[in-house]
Amino acid sequence: MSEKKNLFNKVWDLHNVGTLPTGQTQLFIGLHLIHEVTSPQAFAMLRERGLSVMYPDRTVATVDHIVPTDDQARPFKDLLAEQMMSQIEKNCREFGVTLFDISDSRQGIVHIVGPEQGLTQPGLTIVCGDSHTSTHGAFGAIAFGIGTSQVAGVLATQTLALGKPKVRRIEVNGELNPGVYAKDVTLYIIQKLGVKGGIGYAYEYAGDVFDRMTMEERMTVCNMSIEGGARCGYINPDQTTVDYLRGRPQAPQGSDFDKAAEWWLSLASGPDAEYDDVVTFDASDIEPTVTWGITPGQSIGINENVPTLDSFEEDDRAGVQEAYEYMGLEAGQSLKGVKVDVTFIGSCTNGRISDLREAAQLVKGHKVAPGVKALVVPGSQLVLKQAVEEGLDKIFEEAGFEWRAAGCSMCLAMNPDKLKGREVCASSSNRNFKGRQGSPTGRTLLMSPAMVAAAAINGHVADVREMMEPVGV
């Protein structure tokens, strides 16, 4: 029986508290991550009703969105940010929740901190008032974003009312070409399946490419599931997952770890597992991918040209026209050579140590092009520390990048790092929506950290493969 169940259904069933009168499942939540933006109103709802946090030890808070990445002295210069910071400190203190504040070396972007500390584990249900919670699916957890009213519900009951989604398996088989990264894989999938393609689905990523990926690469892929409309995306746990978790502070220790690992591996979808849908892609078709429009699905391989209006369905053309106009790009043009004003390496998508290593390797011995503002923002304090130990900060600074403290930074414009006017930003983040990076007319080109590094050095969008050492003989 159970071998027909995929991981999603096994984990869902384990956490099923019962069926609510509305027909939804009441789902137990194994880990509730909170941050300063979407939690203050939830704690206020608890106070209004005289409720407490039901499982404070299954709740962990950090601060990331509003944290300045340059001057972090308290009180923050932005008084609204300071007010939010004081609020989460007060709420966590009063309700008994562990908080990684900026004076704590464990602080960082919530989706980087969870895995780093070993809080994120296979078989958990994980929620956070943040849509990129899908990141944690990289471990074979069911992880998804929720709204603030739901945050209040989870705080008070450790459960959530939810309809069960369908499961689509997305296989990418074969070998990725050199210069093609996890980010390119996820942008490619979103381009092919569309930004609405995942609505109603959880995505299971499977096949050669994901099997070979490191945990950090898997996190990049799962992170962007929501950009394809899928609230949740996951990868089955394997030895790579187990090896990553061994020794992490919040992971099981000693003989408990072996018991845990055995259970984790047993959750993986087996060969007879059933799905509502299966799609397959060939890894060799994927190029370094860059967005040209105002949704993460509007992307092309670096050697392709911006698609023409008539290549889209009639229903989509109004949105495409809006994208051309906003971006100042023309159908048929190449993105190579498009000048950039700002480059940003960081975010919950690509702010991990491996991202910084990839970029640093390309940057070494080069200089940021004149007139380009280039930022590198580690995703957590521990990523920052590791990078400094490896000398990556020096490589970036010598090349002319600004080396910043951990936070969400220029991904979303809730802190001082913002675009100005119609600036164009080559960004390793996850959203190229209108105004996303803080200027209502600012323009974002999403790409891998390596491609961002190439753009910073060239002053324009470039094919990173032209900067790489030839591989093999």
Next chain:
Amino acid sequence: MSEIKQVSGTCIPLILDDIDTDRIIPARFLRCVTFDGLGEHAFEDDREQNPNHPFENPKYQNSSVLLAGRNFGCGSSREHAPQSLMRWGIKAIIAESFAEIFFGNCTALGVPAVTASSTDVDELGRRVEADPQLEVKVDLVAKKVTAGDFSCDIDILDSARDALLSGQWDFMTLLLENQEFIKQTAEKIPYLNQFA
């Protein structure tokens, strides 16, 4: 919690696809600890760049039904987005489709988010543009929208419809009722019990 069976009022058409929550409420307005005052910032950046934006247009200012395209509310999970629309005056949304997190947030606020076919959305949009005072009624019981002599079928997830019709759309009360079942479930989850 009140039962929500019908919502009526004039309608504001914003029939574009993939309207994300950053556009509904730009992130700088999320620097707050309450949802108060978000209504006035709904679509602020879009409005500033487009003087003809429906949310800027005086003839739609008192609307309570929003008419939208596909994948409305995609992007971030910020409840600030439906909160800002609700505080602006929106009491129901008709769209071709919704992003899931946004849909759940609307339901939790008692704002019905219903879908209609592309043809019906376009036709209703034409009628509203021709007559901004047209009263549009979203009927969750009959699963229909009516406006003058126009009528069309609408759809909404059964669970959301049931919750709205029965006044249980604030899920907190339902969730709190099952404390014992919650504890029993926790007792059988391996990672909460030393993987025994």
